[in-house]
Amino acid sequence: MKKLIIAFMVFFLNAANLHFSLYKKEGLPGNTLLVIGGIHGNEPGGYYAPSFLVRFYEIKKGSLWVVPNLNFDSIIKYRRGIYGDMNRKFAFIAKTDKDYEIVADIKKIILNPQVDLILNLHDGHGFYRDSWQNSIFNPAAWGQACIIDQEKIKTNKFGNLGEIARKVAQKLNTKLTKDYHCFNVKNTHTKFKDEQMRLSLTYFAITHGKPAFAIETSKNIKDLPTKVYYQLKAIEEFMKIMNIEFKRDFELTIPAIKKLLKKEEYVYINGNTLLPVKNISKVIRFFPMTQKNPEIKSKNPLVTVVKEKNYYVLYEGFHRRAVLFPQYFENFCKIKSVNVEIDGVKKEIKIPSIVKVKNYFKVLSNKRVNVIGYSSKKNEANVKIIKKDVAKRYSVDKKGNIYRVEIYDKKSFCGMLLVDFGG
Ligand SMILES: [Zn+2]
Structure with missing residues (x-):
């Protein structure tokens, strides 16, 4: 009996979700934009773009709040949702659901009185078009679109969802790398037509008086830098509409994004060790660990270290970069x-x-x-x-x-x- 209890405890320890992080970049008083990335773990444009916001953007006026890794457990596994579709859990969620705490916590942030507008980032299937062209370009597709649940909501600010989305799409369409990447506005008419979308994050937001949009790049665009480029372009257009002034320390081009995605970065473990993330050897043996649940720090919010079986895995987004075999030590002699x-x-x-x-x-x-x-x-x-x-x-x-x-x-x-x- 005793053994069974221990087994259960281990199970619970391992089962705890990786929690998302919230970064607040505050400038002079102004509007606040909340950007949420990574609700679907197999849509990397949706989480690599906000990881750029976290690292390379500075806000001069207004505020930018960024959650780059909402569904972190699914991101590292490159799955839509390892506990089911998180974006169908915003109308109701059982307390026993593995996503319960994550959904409850992000709802609180969405409802924070400071937040004026919310963006939920995705990579959707195909390319959205008003009329049917073929199985990739059609009205049922989601890719390359700014999604709204309805034309308008009643709020003091930014309630004209349709108008804002069309403005953003229009701006994006002047900066396309290929003509067929053009952005459109997709109104899902959620209240009357789309039962599934009534369970979504954006619908939860708008029914609580918060303007919200989804930005969808396309799963059919395979090149990650291109997806990140479009997401960032769209986010910047929203910031302009909201009078949020920003500075970024790179040129917003696909080659520059590609270069930054390859740039080496480091992970700090337990405050006493570090490792490179990108060019790391696949296996690291006898790695000194002073804590079983390691404390992880990295400038890249998509970097983490997770215990799996008798080893640890270093992840950067969905990339499994290295396996660390630990050797446990006391840390009585911490030195600076x-x-x-x-x-x-x-x-x-x-x-x-x-x-x-x-x-x-x-x-x-x-x-x-x-x-x-x-x-x-x-x-x-x-x-x-x-x-x-x-x-x-x-x-x-x-x-x-x-x-x-x-x-x-x-x-x-x-x-x-x-x-x-x-x-
Ligand atoms: Zn999605």
Whole structure:
């Protein structure tokens, strides 16, 4: 009986949802736009675009609230909804539903009095057209459309949904990369015609007096940078209509988006270790873990680390980037920095962080230092180490440039830095 209870507890621990994050970017007083991405996990345009808002946009006037990863459990699995369609759970949801907490929490944010307008982002099937052309271009399709539930709602601001949507579509149509990508407005006439849509997030919003739209890029556009481009264009048009002033630190073009999607970034685990996300080796062994439910930080809100069986998986959106096999340690000796001699210069290096090394490094410490892949000694503190001294198969990146330097005090793990010989 005792065993059964333990099994159940483990099950519950593993079953807890990954919760979404909310980023608030506030400028001078003004209107507030809430952008919700990732309600459907197999629609990456809908969550990569808001991850760009989080990282690369600054708001000067008004506010931009971003939930980039609403259905995070489904995003990492690249499934529409692993517990069923979350966008059909806004009229009613059972307390036992696995999405219950997520739906309840996002409803509270939607109803926050500060929020003036809501966008729910998707990649829909086909290309929406007013009249039937073929199985891809037709009125039943959802792609490349701004979706409204009805023409108008009664509110002080932005209640003219149809007019706003048409304005946004018109602006988008001046910036198409291919003519057939053109945007249209799809009115689902939810109240009278669409029983399914009455269960949706936008219908919940408009029936509570909040203007709401869905933006749908197309599942038939396979190129992620192109989808992100259209989503961001649409969001920017909404911000302009709402007098929200913004600045972004990249040029809004498909090549620039592509480049940013490939750019390396880092994940910080438990405040004492870090790893690259994009070019990471597929398997990392004996990774020091000081907490079973790790605390994850990354500038990219789509990055997370999830425990699966006896290992952890590093995800970036739906990409399964690496498997980490943990070695658990106490963390009594947490350190903030360590002195390192790098190519002849002594530096105080923050823990955890990554440092560039051209020729050699030497960790100046009275603690035990373990350079993973350097095998000749038990303690590598105060030892001059060059790239050739470390076995390539221990690198944390695919190119064989980045190595783990771990600091211990007896049996306690203190922290990690990465040395990058990549020039
Ligand atoms: Zn969708």
